[in-house]
Amino acid sequence: xxxxxxxxxxxxxxxxxxxxxxxxxxxxxxxxxxxxxxxxxxxxxxxxxxxxxxxxxxxxxxxxxxxxxxxxxxxxxxxxxxxxxxxxxxxxxxxxxxxxxxxxxxxxxxxxxxxxxxxxxxxxxxxxxxxxxxxxxxxxx
Numbered sequence: 084x085x086x087x088x089x090x091x092x093x094x095x096x097x098x099x100x101x102x103x104x105x106x107x108x109x110x111x112x113x114x115x116x117x118x119x120x121x122x123x124x125x126x127x128x129x130x131x132x133x134x135x136x137x138x139x140x141x142x143x144x145x146x147x148x149x150x151x152x153x154x155x156x157x158x159x160x161x162x163x164x165x166x167x168x169x170x171x172x173x174x175x176x177x178x179x180x181x182x183x184x185x186x187x188x189x190x191x192x193x194x195x196x197x198x199x200x201x202x203x204x205x206x207x208x209x210x211x212x213x214x215x216x217x218x219x220x221x222x223x224x
Contacts, residue, residue: 108146111138115202116147116155121184122196124165130172130179131156142203156182164188 111119123129123137131152138147159165159182166185169178184192 106144108144109206110146110148111151113151113155113158115199116151117159118195118199118202119147120152120155120159120182121164121192122199124182124184125189125192125196128170128181128183130181132179144206162188164192 119138120134123134129137131149134152135147135149138145156165156167160167163185165182165188167180167182170181172179172181
């Protein structure tokens with residue numbers, strides 16, 4: 084019990100402001116992942132690891148777990164929105180499971196990809212809480 088009290092007392096107001104000014108990455112849920120995956124696949128075929136790396140590179144405020152990604156890919160395959168195939172990728176040891184948008188689903192894929200783009204654009208306004216003017220040394224009278 085004593086350790087818990089000490090740990091709470093170690094937190095400072097600056098830590099709270101830092102959290103909001105530099106928030107941790109947001110993990111995508113399955114719905115967002117479906118839209119993100121389709122947005123990428125509309126530009127060309129890709130595989131799982133590449134989808135995760137691309138997200139982290141292009142949208143550093145977001146993260147994607149393997150579990151959610153492969154659940155979304157399975158959903159899209161079951162709905163026949165995407166097709167998977169095996170391909171030997173240059174510079175990689177084993178073949179990769181590549182994915183592509185099904186021609187019959189291209190219109191719906193474009194619509195869902197647009198939802199991802201809107202979500203990301205709106206997210207830019209959600210980052211941080213602006214400049215904090217209060218410091219822990221100021222009185223809040």
